[in-house]
Amino acid sequence: MTHVVVLGAGLGGAIMAYELKDQLRPEDTVTVVTKDPKYHFVPSNPWIAVGWRDREDITVDLAPVMEKKGITFIPVAAEKLHPDENRIALVDGQSVSYDHLVIATGPELAFDEIPGLGPDGFTQSICHIDHALAAKTVFEKLLANPGPVVIGAAQGASCFGPAYEFLFILETALRRAKIRDKVPMTFVTPEPYVGHLGLDGVGDTKGLLESQMREKHIKWMTNTRVKRVEDGHMFVEEVGEDGVAKPEKDLPFAFSMMLPAFRGIKPVAGIEGLSNPRGFTIVDKHQQNPKYPNIFAVGVCVAIPPMGPTPVPCGVPKTGFMIESMVTATAHNIGNIVRGKEPDSVGSWNAVCLADFGDGGIAFVAQPQIPPRNVNWSSSGKWVHLAKAGFEKYFIRKLRKGTSEPFYESLALKVLGIDKLKQTTKG
Numbered sequence: 001m002t003h004v005v006v007l008g009a010g011l012g013g014a015i016m017a018y019e020l021k022d023q024l025r026p027e028d029t030v031t032v033v034t035k036d037p038k039y040h041f042v043p044s045n046p047w048i049a050v051g052w053r054d055r056e057d058i059t060v061d062l063a064p065v066m067e068k069k070g071i072t073f074i075p076v077a078a079e080k081l082h083p084d085e086n087r088i089a090l091v092d093g094q095s096v097s098y099d100h101l102v103i104a105t106g107p108e109l110a111f112d113e114i115p116g117l118g119p120d121g122f123t124q125s126i127c128h129i130d131h132a133l134a135a136k137t138v139f140e141k142l143l144a145n146p147g148p149v150v151i152g153a154a155q156g157a158s159c160f161g162p163a164y165e166f167l168f169i170l171e172t173a174l175r176r177a178k179i180r181d182k183v184p185m186t187f188v189t190p191e192p193y194v195g196h197l198g199l200d201g202v203g204d205t206k207g208l209l210e211s212q213m214r215e216k217h218i219k220w221m222t223n224t225r226v227k228r229v230e231d232g233h234m235f236v237e238e239v240g241e242d243g244v245a246k247p248e249k250d251l252p253f254a255f256s257m258m259l260p261a262f263r264g265i266k267p268v269a270g271i272e273g274l275s276n277p278r279g280f281t282i283v284d285k286h287q288q289n290p291k292y293p294n295i296f297a298v299g300v301c302v303a304i305p306p307m308g309p310t311p312v313p314c315g316v317p318k319t320g321f322m323i324e325s326m327v328t329a330t331a332h333n334i335g336n337i338v339r340g341k342e343p344d345s346v347g348s349w350n351a352v353c354l355a356d357f358g359d360g361g362i363a364f365v366a367q368p369q370i371p372p373r374n375v376n377w378s379s380s381g382k383w384v385h386l387a388k389a390g391f392e393k394y395f396i397r398k399l400r401k402g403t404s405e406p407f408y409e410s411l412a413l414k415v416l417g418i419d420k421l422k423q424t425t426k427g
């Protein structure tokens with residue numbers, strides 16, 4: 001009998017547990033360890049922040065679903081991973097041993113790297129449902145007392161899609177409230193150009209996003225880093241291609257949402273051979289750590305080098321389809337190992353994204369996510385908004401049922417009509 005522990009129960013961790021149950025032998029056991037007993041559909045957080053969704057709409061109580069699947073569920077935060085001892089120490093004094101471990105923790109949000117950034121400072125966030133609900137309170141104050149808005153991402157950020165989504169969703173909400181004319185909007189990003197997305201663009205994301213910003217009278221600043229944030233003021237500096245910073249600018253705001261850089265969570269960071277200097281878990285093409293071969297990792301916690309040097313640091317996003325392919329490959333590989341075989345599945349790392357803009361949106365497909373690509377496509381239209389809302393319900397319903405059917409693969413097949421987008425390859 002083999003015991004597999006999944007650390008984390010977000011998008012990657014929850015479906016990881018489901019797929020492991022399908023791939024392992026009947027006598028093998030799966031345990032999920034997570035700090036939060038409830039799953040929240042993070043892609044819906046921009047809607048939460050403007051009051052278009054409530055917490056209950058995007059929440060799944062994981063304990064009963066896991067129990068129905070025969071998965072042990074421990075809703076207690078990890079304190080420290082001890083890979084040489086094959087165990088995880090938890091904050092309540094428990095210790096969970098494992099034969100194989102899958103790290104699926106997601107990231108730690110590095111707000112502290114910039115003075116005044118984040119919900120404990122002066123800007124809002126949509127990275128967690130609690131942050132989005134707090135942002136909603138400030139948004140309601142903006143409706144009552146309109147003023148300038150600054151939206152974007154901080155230097156080192158790797159998740160740019162939600163920043164663009166929230167920018168346009170907020171713009172739509174302000175138009176519907178008939179106060180858009182009283183709210184100047186500025187988008188601030190470390191990307192070298194609008195629509196870079198940490199991927200050097202996908203299809204014509206540069207042209208599509210710039211066109212949307214011009215049409216909606218939104219100013220933008222690229223190659224920009226945030227120096228500090230004070231109450232109602234963001235101090236930024238643009239950096240030239242030669243790396244020389246221009247004079248600091250003060251951007252006043254009545255509302256600001258800025259995505260932070262990510263890093264690995266403390267319980268798995270700082271372990272030689274397991275994590276990189278930012279605390280992300282090092283894996284090979286089989287999602288397996290080279291030093292500790294009984295440890296795998298999936299999702300945002302995985303270490304991926306940036307696309308290349310940029311004047312201001314930009315990370316590489318881990319999109320839903322990419323995470324799903326990591327999960328499927330990992331489940332197959334652990335299934336092989338417990339049966340005495342070698343791991344042979346490799347995640348495709350394709351990107352399929354629906355970016356909702358409130359009453360329209362942009363969709364893109366990158367196959368693979370890292371260029372050069374076999375598929376490099378983007379499009380826009382009102383259908384994106386409708387598709388995003390439909391698949392929100394689709395995914396939450398499947399998570400509540402405990403099904404391991406790949407969500408993003410279904411999205412690609414059913415909405416985008418891509419019939420040869422494979423989850424994994426052998427190698």
